[in-house]
């Protein structure tokens with residue numbers, strides 16, 4: 001009998017690959033179905049998420065060990081072998097257990113011929129003859145340039161180029177291949193989930209340690225943060241510290257009083273909108289949250305809280321659904337490739353394509369332009385992406401400002417004085433490998 005943890009991990013890989021499922025959405029259901037809790041759930045999560053993250057490297061290793069072209073191996077058998085490689089190279093599973101359980105898993109999937117079971121056995125035994133470090137060196141040696149970095153860090157090559165370009169802005173002429181590798185490897189390290197504690201509720205969130213940068217942050221030891229009572233009650237939100245910081249920066253910019261209205265143009269699922277709604281209530285200003293998709297707008301309503309006076313509009317923000325109203329503070333947290341949040345979304349790097357960037361950048365420019373036109377004079381707008389990709393960050397702001405002479409770019413670093421190494425400015429770039437946050441980008445713009 002194959003154990004439930006390996007079966008569950010296999011199911012996640014199959015769901016992600018064949019059904020285009022999102023790992024973080026289907027995983028808790030798979031764990032429940034297999035009755036996995038505690039250490040067994042932790043083992044299964046490490047196996048499933050780790051294999052998804054490292055898939056590119058494991059495919060490079062399997063290519064070296066496979067007696068037939070690796071790309072011709074069918075999906076199910078390839079997933080069994082990838083799970084086996086993760087146990088051999090990245091978990092403390094004895095070699096014989098990793099190989100035997102993988103053959104057993106293949107049998108449980110209906111592969112009963114000696115040829116294919118022998119193939120699984122043969123590939124994994126060959127992998128087990130070298131350590132992870134030896135395989136890193138071998139894979140690196142058989143490729144060059146960004147192709148080598150892509151294989152050993154387990155990223156598609158276009159993401160390596162995008163991160164290299166963004167780091168180049170950060171480090172300039174001193175940028176080394178080692179720094180590019182370090183930035184990419186940070187995406188393979190599981191994060192400790194962070195919470196944002198809602199105003200006035202610090203005492204309601206016990207058993208957590210403070211965050212690194214944000215006064216509202218609390219770090220959760222392990223497990224499913226969504227099951228923490230304070231999160232279920234709405235006193236805390238599961239939210240990366242980088243997201244908390246960009247909201248704090250927007251709120252820290254001085255705007256000449258009196259202020260009367262704030263706007264979030266891309267609010268769903270609502271983490272940043274909830275923080276802004278709390279602050280708006282305290283500052284006695286109105287708050288409007290716009291979200292294109294009705295089901296995500298509903299999530300915004302739930303997070304903000306039913307008793308909040310905030311207005312939630314399911315609408316396309318590029319059509320300016322708020323009409324002729326003007327705002328003192330606007331957040332444009334634009335849809336993006338999410339290249340800064342790959343730590344938390346193990347499969348995202350394999351799903352996103354470089355061809356997605358042009359369409360996203362065009363939408364980002366429209367959203368930013370509409371937002372700037374809806375700022376009152378002296379008002380401030382935060383343009384935010386959870387991607388450091390230059391085409392979605394610096395280029396978007398520059399292109400929109402090309403045809404506007406009514407906007408001043410602020411030095412966003414001044415509004416996060418507690419955080420070091422924010423880049424050469426004027427925008428802020430956070431990095432997983434430097435700040436331990438998502439790779440958020442923040443530009444602060446004032447309407448003249």
Ligand SMILES: C[S@@+](CC[C@H](N)C(=O)[O-])C[C@H]1O[C@@H](n2cnc3c(N)ncnc32)[C@H](O)[C@@H]1O
Pocket residue numbers: 243265266267268269270271272273290291292293296315316317318333334335336
């Ligand atoms: C990066 S997410 C925002 C995350 C959110 N600020 C938070 O903290 O939870 C971008 C959101 O913009 C929404 N969106 C995309 N196009 C939009 C549009 N034209 N108008 C309004 N919202 C849009 C997406 O559905 C998505 O929910």
